[in-house]
Amino acid sequence: MSNRTVFILLGVAAILVLLASLGNLQREPDNTQAGRLFLPGLESMLSEANQVTIVKGGNEAVATLQRNADGWTVAERGGYPADFAKFRSSLLALAEARVLEVKTSDPEQYNRLGVEDVGQTAAAGLAVTIESPGNSATVVVGESDGNYRYVRQAEEAESYLIDRNPNFGTETTDWLDTNLLDISGDRVRQVSVTHPDGETVLVTKTDAAQTNFSLDSIPEGRELLYDSVANVTGNVLERLRFDDVAKADESEDAILVE
Structure with missing residues (x-):
């Protein structure tokens, strides 16, 4: 057998190995399920849901959202209220989602879509578990693809x-x-700031018609850099938000304000 023949055979073998490794992603897409609801029944289940758990790679808990008489709260922050609008929007998106395309069922390929088991330390996705009395569902939410997203039911192979x-x-x-406070500067008459x-x-x-706040006791020979400079202080309570929160007995800085 000539050297040229050997090289050709080696090249063909390498191509076959490459095609085999990519087989699951390169095969013709299965469109027989296109258009069906991804999780039939989830929308009706949401009305009775009492807990939603979100876990990321390495089985690290992100948030445990619990429903009580006052609404939805975050257990990891001592039962502080959850962002209900965001929470509702995310779950409804899952409940209303329809299948565009069936993807891989090979666990070796899950990481390409971010739908691998979150027990893996390097897992890119999130496991979202929705619980209601007598029922539960866990979805691995993977990478986004434009306006779409890859997902997999945790107990199923297909993504x-x-x-x-x-x-x-x-x-x-x-x-x-x-959201901490949102008091418009139009409603504020006076703000006093005491330095250490x-x-x-x-x-x-002096009145509601006044456009800009006035700064009292301007030192002689000094003037404001611009007329509205005091508005930063006057509007300090407008759209005031915090970064994080903790119980007062757990942290000296209970609230970190942006």
């Missing part, structure tokens, strides 16, 4: 591309209702 892109936060703080050295800065509005 799918769905026609929704539910956004499940990967940090506990993503699930908190971080005892100096007090006062900004005021």
